[in-house]
Amino acid sequence: MTADALLAEVEPLPHRERRRRLAALRDVAALLDDLNGRGHYERSLALSVAASVRDEASLAHIARAAHDPDAGLAATAVHLAVRYGLDPGLGDDAPSALRRAFYQAVRKWHRAGLAEALIERTGERWGAAEAAALLPACGEDTVRRRLPGLADAVPNWRTLGRAHPGPVLDHAEGTLAELPESALPAWWSRYGPGLAAAAPHAPERVLGLLERYWRTGPFPHALKRRIGLLLDADRDRTLRLLLDPGRLPGLRTVLARRAIRDRVAAFGDDDVAALARAVRDDEQALRLLLRAFPPSRRERVFALATDGRDLATAVFGDALLDVLPAAVRVREARRMLGLRRIATSPRRTWETTAFLPYDEALPVLGDLARRPDADERATGYRLLIACAGRARDPRVLTRLLETLGRLRNEQDPVRSAALGALARIPPGLLNADHAVLVAQFTDDALGARDCSYATRSALAALAALFCRQGAARSDGDLLAFGLDTYAKVAESVSLGRLERTLRRGQEHELAALMAPRLEAGRRRGDHRLALDLAAALGRRAHRLPVVQDALEAALSAREDATVRRAAALWLAPPGPRGERVARVLAGDASTIALPEVFAAVASERTDLLHLALTGAPHEGRFRAPVVPLAQPSWMRRWTAAQHRRYLLLLRRLAGDAGSREHERVQAVHLIAGVPGAGVADLERHLKYDVLRRAALTAMPWTSRPQDALPLLLSHASSDDAHVALYAAARAARYAAPSALSAVLAPVIADGKITARKEALRILLRERVPDAVAVLAAAWDAPDQHRDVRGAIASALRPRLADPVAARILAEAAAGPRDVARHVLGTHPLSLPERLRPGYAALIVRVARSTDPEAQAAAIPALGPWAPWAPDVTAVPAGLAADLDCANWREALHALVACVAGGHGADDLAAAASRLAAAPALPDAGAERDRPAEQRLAALADQVAALSHRDPRGAARVVRALEGRLPEPLAGRLAAAALRWDDPSAGPAVDALAGRRFGGVLAVRHVAAALAWSGPHLGPRPDPALALPHAARLAARGDLTGGLFACALAGEHGERAGWPAEWRALLRDLRAHPHEDVAFAAREIRTALE
Known part of the structure; x- marks a missing residue:
């Protein structure tokens, strides 16, 4: 078959049928060659054909397509090549975006042979970070061998830990054994995701690492979701970790997770007692713990929590009392009512009385509900209803409801409070007898002259309670009452998330119960129940013919809002969506204006797309925008003719000065997403002031972003430089690195400062072969701006191993503050071990600066680098003891942090001795008053604060200061x-x-x-x-x-x-x-x- 014949045949087909036709082709070598010489659409078809046929000619075509100038097609081809075992042959000059697509494909398809063959060359040419991106796809032996050299560059430890748990745990054990204690918190933050991913493979090993190297602070964030797994592996060891006195702050968040509470419920008394004692001072955490157990065990758990505490005068909050078993709740409420501070507060007395048995509380709360003051009556009704709910007895609820007849004559605020309280009772208590009584309240409330929105909302919530219980129990009477009540008070029914609450298959029972009402609503033209039921059932409604038929009937409703919602719900099932959307459009072509209808057409029934691309509204009830908003993923399913038609409409809208500005800007952004659209399609809009920046921003999102680079860089000296250069940064990811140096050179020489900075960053980020030399030349330029020099220093920090970069960073550290500050900001774990001493020396050099601002910026960075710079603590110690230094507070903080981590105890002791020996002058001066004493007091305050969060570290500091401080500071x-x-x-x-x-x-x-x-x-x-x-x-x-x-x-x-x-x-x-x-x-x- 010729290319022309194939194109003509598939043009009128829907997307799915078109793919089926392409997959049926055979002997496609000539066809692929023909299609490959044509436009974007034809080349994309060729790639689809090759991916389906996969004969020798097809695989060769996929390998060639990996070098297609169209970025999207090239990335797709790279993915397919890796999937089918081919090496796309990207070489040493591939754009970074294409390399990233290659690494993703290698990891996804687990191409170990390909990854191992390329990892060394990748590291040499593109750096450790890109080599580390291949590690998850490599074999285990390769990972063990290469991980030590690439660990600081691994981009995603979670992915690596999931792929190779054993090597990751081996590496963690070896690294932690040698890592300074001060670096441990940062290590857990950085590498914790890898251990979390490896935990299912060997939870005992992860526990061992936590026991040995998790020193203080809350549980490592990445491992919080693995606590349940660790408890399953070894409960005793995990509990010891969690219950250490220095690690209790995060216990409430641990108990907040249902998975943990489910496991706690299986603990024996000894473990529960330890956990209960740990949280007993935190009512919220204790409440969470009690909720983990059935009521039959909660009394014992509460007793364990309060063992050793005198509860004679204890006062518990309502939230805690609510989760106690009935006997304990009543006992504690009675005890509390005997306390003077409760008895002397009427409000606290009423609230506590509500936790007594209903008959015991009724005299007090019933009297409160009959008082002259409306607020007190509202409180009385609210508490009395809550009390009846706590009884968990439908008969008590019936008695209560029978006494509420006087609500008929109440003020609306009182009535609203009572109805709101009824809506919060335990739903399992409701039965048909209650429905009769609540119906009377509903009629009385709605018939009142002062019925408010709050009252109607409370009635709607109460109706929802009956509806959900009726649905959950398949109780037609409760369901009918709830629906009838809803019809009186609200426009729609709130059934909640029934798809989550109904048991499996129960939706069919519910549909059978609802069928008569759905049919009655259809006959009346009232489709609200059908829409609400379908929304509540979610995907379960897809398999219910009665609901689907009701939704289809709603498409003919009189109200536009009903039709819109019905269309969205009826088109939700993916299977029949294509056929259904055709039926919708056959009934009314103007429904193409509905977002869900257009989405179905644009993504599936592309043969109907002409209805959306007419450029004029259809006759009917809905008015569509002249140009619909299409997602890029939809447009990739369209034919070339459809692309051209959509592009024409977008151009027309963007160039229409009479249209609204935001519509024109949106059209420009959409142009970039049309497959095959190029720079020329956007360049024509640069002449419009309102569109110029939008066009520049959109250029790197076209099919060939690299083609936009020269045009974007030509704006480097204009007022739009900041927009153009950030767009150029993305475009550069699609250009060959060897081509970037030449196109960026003019910007580096003559561009604005912002443009020069971004251009230099692009060179380094894209691994241009001579990037470091270009940055060195820019650095050495005698008239170079300080901001550009600062950007160069910041960009070169990861390249410290390069002698040129090391020289520039050393000069920057000794330079003015606006440059020196850019040397800072790298954490030790971001660099290989061999480079850390050199970088630590740079930090110390900046900290020794005579410029107070540069010094102030460097001092906080000293602590993490102390293990790699033996003299680092001498700097803050000298500054803290220098009474002329303005940065002494920062210096003290850094010094204490270093000593807490095990470094610089002698320097701290010497600084404290100098301050203690300093004269008490100036004394009560106009601007200063005994500065040495103030610094010692500040030191004591810092150490006291440290003792609360890191007792081990504080003990080191106290030992270093022993005998150095005067009393009472030492005490x-x-x-x-x-x-x-x-x-x-x-x-x-x-x-x-x-x-x-x-x-x-x-x-x-x-x-x-x-x-x-x-x-x-x-x-x-x-x-x-x-x-x-x-x-x-x-x-x-x-x-x-x-x-x-x-x-x-x-x-x-x-x-x-x-x-x-x-x-x-x-x-x-x-x-x-x-x-x-x-x-x-x-x-x-x-x-x-």
Whole structure:
């Protein structure tokens, strides 16, 4: 068959039929040659034919098509070549976009042989990042061999971990064993996705890595979704990880996941007790934990959580009480009602009473619902209805509903509150008896003169409750009542997501129940129920003829909105969509204006596309836009004639000065997406001011983006340079790298600053062979702008291994601040190990700058680089101790971070000694006041804050400062770093109490630090741990011990709920022989008036 004959034959066919015809062809060598010499559409057909036939001539054609000038066709050919085992032969000058398509195809089709054959050459020519992109497709031995050299460049660890879990875990174990502790948090953030992907392969190994190398902070984000898997693998080890005192902050988010709670429900009492004690100070987390268990176990779980706590004066929130089993809920509510702070607050009394049994609460809440004040009556109805719902007894609900007749004469706000509360009762309580009573409320509310939108909304929610329960139970009476109520209060029925709530196959029962109503609605011309039911059932409605017939009937509705919605739902099933859309258009050609109709035509029934491309509206009820909006994926299914017609309409609209500006701009963007459209199709619109930037932006999205590069670069010196250069960056991805140096040279020489910066970045990003030399020449230009130099330095950071790049970066680090700051910003894990010391030296050089702004930018970067620069901590230490340095706060922060990570303890000690020895001058000066003392106080504050989030690191800092700080600062640090669960806590507290701090106020400062010691980002230490220390301190009889005991009592006694032993201690302290201790104890209150 000739190409002309084939083109004529397939022109009138729908897309699917056209593909079938092409797939049936044989002996296509000559046909492929003929088609390949024609336009974009014909070449795309040739590629489709070759992909279907796959004989020798077809495979050869696919390999040739990988070099097609059309970017989309070339990428498709590369994908097909890899799929069918061919090497597309991209060579050493392939555009980056084509290389990226090649790597994706190699990974998708697991072409290990191809990946292993090319990985070394790829790394040499295109860099480590592109070589690492091939690793997932390589064999396991190759990955083990090459991963150590490419790890810092791996673009997607999740993909690699999924493809090669064993090598990834091996690499993680080897790397973590040698990695400095300060780099561990960043390592988990960067490499965690790879371990998460590998976890199903070897969860025990991942657990081992977490146990050894997860030091502090919340659970690594990437591994949160694997906690359930780790629990399945080894519950005890995983729980130890999660329940470590320093790791509790994220426990609430862990319990928020249903998959975790389902596993927790299977735990034994010992594990549950540990988990419950860990979350008992966090009501929200405790509530989540209780929800994991059936009501029969919740009493035991609650008892485990509160074991050791005196609940005599505890007050629980409504959310927690709601999840307690009935007996415990009632017991706690009765206890709370006996508390003075509840009894003296009417509102708290009412709210707590609502958790009692209905008959017990009725006298109080019933009286409240009859009070003269409308707000109080609304509260009474709301709480009484909630109380009846908690009974979980339909008979109680019936009794309640029978007493609500007086709502008929209530004000609307009261009625609205009551109806809203009814809509929130447990839906399983509803039955047909309740429907009769609720029907009366509905009629009364709707007949009231002051019926509000809020009341109608509450009635609609209540109707939805009945509808969903009727559907879920296949209860026709409940369903009928809900639908009847909906008809009275709302335009449409909200049935919720029935596709998720109905059991499998139950949609057929529901359809049978609804069939009479659907038919009645069709006869009345009321199709709302059919539309709402189809929307609620989702894909389940596709298999229900009664629903589909009702949707088809809705296409003839009088209301345009109904037809629009019916068309969308009727065309949703993919199988019959093509045939249905033809029927829709046969009935009314103007429905082509409906988005779902046009989408079906443009993507499937392309033989009907002429109806949308007439350029004029059809006669009928719907008015279509002159030019419909087509997605690029649809346009790739069209024929050349259809492309030409659509392009003509877009050109006409874009050039029409009478059209709205946004429509013209949209038309320009659509032109770029038409297959075969080129730069010339957009260039004609550059003459229009309103379209010029839109045209420049769209040029790299045409079929041949590389052709747009010269034109885009010609605007590098215009007012549109910033638009043109960013567009050129995309166009450059489709050009051969060897061609870029010449076309970018004029921009680098004469372009605007923004243009020069982007051009230099393009050279480096696209791996132009002489890119580094061009950047060096631009750097060395004597009159080069500082912003351009800064961009060069920033772009060359990943190329530190290149001697030229290293020279430029060294000069930049020693240069002015606007250039030096661009040396910063690279994390150690982004560079190979061998390059890290060199880069760390650059960071230190910038930090030593005499320019305060450059120095301030570099100081925060010192911490991560400390392991690779032995002298790094000397810099912040010197700055912190230099009383003339303005960046001392940043320096202190960096120094503390370094020491916490295990580096620079001697430098910190020396800096602290210098500050401690500095004279107390100027003293009360106009601009400064004892600067050395202020810096030491700031140091103590930083260490105290660090002790709350990283106790291990804080302990290192405290050890480094031992004997270097004056009192009471030294005592504050020792107190803040103390861990109550440490066996040595007792001797440490006693030693601290034996120090001389210098007066009552100084002792109270240290006492406050002691009371607040421990982690603060999660549950605080158990008060029971502090009680024996507080008692022992109080028994000393001295000022320091007494004030320490007061501070502990004020913090931990209140947290414990002031049980008898803490109150007894407080009474003893109020009788302390030292009057300052007694006064401090009297300031602490076990209860407030």
